[in-house]
Amino acid sequence: MVKAEQLRRSLSGNEAVATAMMQINPDVVAAFPITPSTEVPQYFSSFVANGKCTTKFVPVESEHSAMSACIGASAAGGRVMTATSANGLALMWEMLHIAAGDRCPIVVALVNRSMSPPLNIHNDHSDSMGARDTGWIQLYSENVQEAYDNFIQGVKIAENEEVMIPTMVCYDGFITSHSVENVFLMEDEVVRDFVGPNKRANSGLLGDKNIAMGPMVLTNFSIEMKRQQLQGVLNAKEVTLKVAKEYEELTGRKYGLFEEYRLDDADIAMIIIGSSAGTAKKAADDLREKGIKAGVLKIRLFRPFPGEEIAEVLKNVKAIAVMDKAEGMSGNGGPLFTDTCASLYGKLNDKILISYIYGLGGRDVRVEDLEEVYDVLQNALDTTGNYKKYNYLSVRE
Incomplete structure (x- = not known):
């Protein structure tokens, strides 16, 4: 793989992640605003309006609805993303488990914020740590560059056939989300080539085969399904290293576990x-x-x-x-x-x-x-x- 040319820009964490989202050009983004992640869908919706990507942007009435829409679009075979923080993630709670259990490789920009009460819009990790057992992959970022890089890699990790697990790309609210730093961006085409086409486009509910998503499973198979789900999570470790190696060859930036x-x-x-x-x-x-x-x-x-x-x-x-x-x-x-x-x-x-x-x-x-x-x-x-x-x-x- 030839090392890609990169453009140096000064961006906030939220704008950098929204830019990565635009460069990937997913099929669907469904989102509801909540501080400090609001800027991600705000920036992204402007990219859609200005024709920089062809994504269907779905404004919804709550975070529960946002994740519900993401699950539906992902189950249909789409490449799907959203963004949220703190109480918004909590409102998604039921749907986080469903997204993971149904093996929907959704990618979420989780801008870490303290959970209420007391009401506090600033940073800690109580939101993502509270969701650590929902079955999602979690990647954490130190700065704006890592938030951008992790989001791009997160798509390829989540959609790997040996994984198929939704992924949270976490970065600290205000400290990273609103701080402007120098960041190196790849060209749009390079990012899209790196993540590759959506291989699930013809294998979801809208694909050629008749499948079921989210059926009721009782005592005879429930534990086996959970064990399979766990295997997808465990496989993410090796896939994360593989994707990081490919990303290093492309950008020169090295990542690991x-x-x-x-x-x-x-x-x-x-x-x-x-x-x-x-x-x-x-x-x-x-x-x-x-x-x-x-x-x-x-x-x-x-x-x-x-x-x-x-x-x-x-x-x-x-x-x-x-x-x-x-x-x-x-x-x-x-x-x-x-x-x-x-x-x-x-x-x-x-x-x-x-x-x-x-x-x-x-x-x-x-x-x-x-x-x-x-x-x-x-x-x-x-x-x-x-x-x-x-x-x-x-x-x-």
């Missing part, structure tokens, strides 16, 4: 998701200048969770802080922490693992805040395990 930052010789490390990863990298850099071996593991693919691979890259790290921008309400740490613990159990039981809940409702996370977390890890090593396992960062007790 996660990003390892200064982990080769790290004694202490932080596992983190989304835009805060950049802050964590700066904190690690500052500590390295002081002679402290700090590293960062930034999660890109959260569902399916790459547990075995994470255990392998952390095998030489002595103390690990797992940063959750969502409260799991279990008393045992957040979702990322519990998944990490399960992945390391029986393999790396000698590690110090510390859970941090941080940034809820858009609470600012500074470099010095994350340096405090690294200090706790270093102290835990120096005092042979004297530490508090479950923590809130920057909270007024």
Whole structure:
């Protein structure tokens, strides 16, 4: 594959994702506005109106209707997309399970926002983490470039014949969605060639064969269907790496299941998701200048969770802080922490693992805040395990 020419532009995360959506030119986009994802369908509808793509844009009366329309169009054989945030995703709840169970490879731009109550329009990961068990693939983005790149790759992952699972491409509300950054865009034709034609156009309900979508299944086959669904999710891990390799050859930008930052010789490390990863990298850099071996593991693919691979890259790290921008309400740490613990159990039981809940409702996370977390890890090593396992960062007790 020949490396594609790219155009440098200054775009917000929402405009970059809407541009990717336009370049892909899906069959149907059905959407309802909600802050901070509103700009995605707003930009996209202008692209449709100006003839930049031929997509059927369907404005609906609610997010439940948006996902319902997406499922219908996808079941018919269409390539389908939408965008939402927080309470909008929650209103889709019933339909998220149906989309996944019916193996509809819909792609959603999920602009992460805090779930109510209290009513808060700013960023955390309570919406996508609340939907982590709905059967969707979840890709997370640190910045505008990654949001654009992940959305394009997400289509090819979701529609792979070994996967056929809907996909959420997540990026942080306002921090990434409304921040303007330099981003490299490919030409429209290059993007469309990369994702390829919609191979399902003649295999859905409108195809040549008589099929059923969403039938009632009772005790005799229900568990087998769920196991098949899980296999599609699990297959996404290998397909994600394959698609990322093709994308690297095309753009020069390298992606994996996660990003390892200064982990080769790290004694202490932080596992983190989304835009805060950049802050964590700066904190690690500052500590390295002081002679402290700090590293960062930034999660890109959260569902399916790459547990075995994470255990392998952390095998030489002595103390690990797992940063959750969502409260799991279990008393045992957040979702990322519990998944990490399960992945390391029986393999790396000698590690110090510390859970941090941080940034809820858009609470600012500074470099010095994350340096405090690294200090706790270093102290835990120096005092042979004297530490508090479950923590809130920057909270007024």
